């Protein structure tokens with residue numbers, strides 16, 4: 269081969285490698301060679317061998333991860349040898365004198381300690397899963413270039429079930445998914461095992477996620493057919509060595525659709541037997557099956573109420589089928605009905621609160637963070653704190669149905685943090701949502717946090733590269749709901765972008781400000797549910813014709829000549845009355861209600877002066893415009909990083925930021941123009957005027973929006 273050809277070939281392969289290396293596939297588990305030679309040499313001295321005591325599948329995963337992580341970080345292969353300095357990992361009980369009894373006694377299920385002892389870095393888990401999590405923690409520290417010479421770490425997960433909810437359909441479409449198709453290839457399972465399944469499991473284990481519901485809550489009974497169960501079992505086999513249990517969504521009418529029965533009445537013994545047999549079959553294929561997630565009598569899904577039975581009767585019937593095997597039922601409280609005239613905000617509470625105390629021990633009630641539906645900002649659901657006798661678990665949305673979908677950069681950790689830190693006053697001051705979720709407030713052993721996944725077949729998993737930060741944040745907060753969003757942003761940034769500290773700080777700042785920016789340009793001051801119908805993409809405050817009133821925007825914003833917002837005090841729907849009185853007090857008065865929740869609870873006159881002395885209308889305008897300025901700043905900040913970030917990831921984020929800015933302006937102009945017809949007040953003169961009139965925005969038609977069949 270002549271030299272020129274050789275050089276060309278080399279260049280081709282190098283560029284291919286470069287592209288591959290930076291397409292975002294590796295998420296936060298990049299394990300690139302540490303560029304700082306000082307840090308690298310130090311680590312090399314400290315780690316000359318890796319010893320993992322034990323050989324079970326989970327411990328093998330731990331060993332493999334340590335080996336590949338260290339090979340990457342240090343550029344050399346390290347395994348078991350007789351050097352003096354190195355890593356020893358294992359289950360504490362099997363490590364003899366290396367782990368003192370006082371350390372062991374602090375460990376709980378899935379927990380671990382990491383410390384230095386006799387030239388060694390010791391990772392000791394309470395159990396195998398704990399050991400695996402400890403190894404990932406150590407690798408995380410190395411990715412952050414931390415000092416490994418004075419380690420004294422104790423971690424026990426604060427929440428027991430840390431689970432992703434995939435809204436993945438069996439035809440591989442994903443409901444509210446913005447990152448391609450479902451990663452579960454049902455056609456080729458169980459024989460073809462996509463390597464992505466293992467990487468999925470690794471990524472989840474690295475942030476402590478220990479469960480995956482692989483099917484949509486709008487469920488299909490087919491998944492319980494034998495061949496599908498075998499496919500699910502193949503996934504379970506891939507997940508198991510990473511400590512992840514598989515769960516399935518249970519369509520309540522499965523006994524009819526699949527079993528050919530005439531009814532799915534939970535009190536009918538034949539129906540009960542059908543579920544018992546099904547559970548037995550599932551456990552014969554998947555011995556560590558986690559259980560069922562159920563959406564019942566909600567948005568057209570079948571449920572116990574079809575037979576005049578309660579949610580408790582339905583949930584308990586399924587729970588009893590799973591109980592002999594240790595499975596659980598996660599029963600969703602996302603219910604509202606058009607037969608009930610009450611404010612939709614109130615319906616889940618009205619339905620579930622009276623059932624407190626009626627659920628079996630292995631039922632957990634899964635509640636969305638807010639009372640309506642994953643809006644950019646919601647007050648916490650009044651169900652948190654209202655069911656002391658029932659384990660209530662959190663459902664967050666990681667996919668961004670209402671937060672810019674696949675094109676906006678919105679660091680959700682800030683929103684999760686805001687929710688978890690909210691004081692419900694359910695048992696007096698300090699009754700935060702985090703304390704309900706971790707079981708400490710009402711003394712529950714069964715605890716959980718679910719996140720609606722944002723994962724798809726896109727090469728970088730989440731479509732928008734920064735969507736990875738939301739997946740990461742969910743896992744970290746499910747492990748420890750008290751973590752600060754800013755720490756999570758920092759961790760993720762350090763692991764995902766090994767650039768200069770200054771550049772990392774810029775990325776952290778972008779993430780920190782992004783949620784507020786989105787709230788400002790979409791739904792400031794407590795506006796909610798004013799997006800376009802069906803696909804929920806883009807603004808649609810004018811939406812007034814839908815099969816149900818509470819799917820329209822006008823139902824929620826209630827704009828009229830007098831003012832804006834939904835009165836949920838005693839003069840209105842009195843939804844506030846569902847909260848503890850100390851909670852209520854903060855919101856009940858227009859004068860003292862925090863501005864970010866004002867229109868959630870009050871119908872406020874357009875010209876009313878808010879605490880800052882400006883009218884409601886002016887505040888509304890200024891917030892919308894502020895949102896645009898915040899996005900423009902994010903763009904500028906990202907641009908300043910161009911020289912430090914690999915071109916592929918830089919460009920990808922840049923293009924999305926460009927779309928975000930355009931769409932933020934669209935949101936602002938459409939909403940301000942719409943509300944102006946009611947306020948009849950001028951947009952402050954110092955602000956740029958909207959580009960088009962209202963008719964233009966109302967007529968926009970975009971059949972390519974994700975989540976709908978293109979039509980005129």
Ligand code: GCW
Pocket residue numbers: 435443444485486563567602641642669
């Ligand atoms: O927000 C609504 C979504 C539906 C979803 C439903 C739910 C899975 O628009 O797509 O269905 O919530 O959470 O059940």
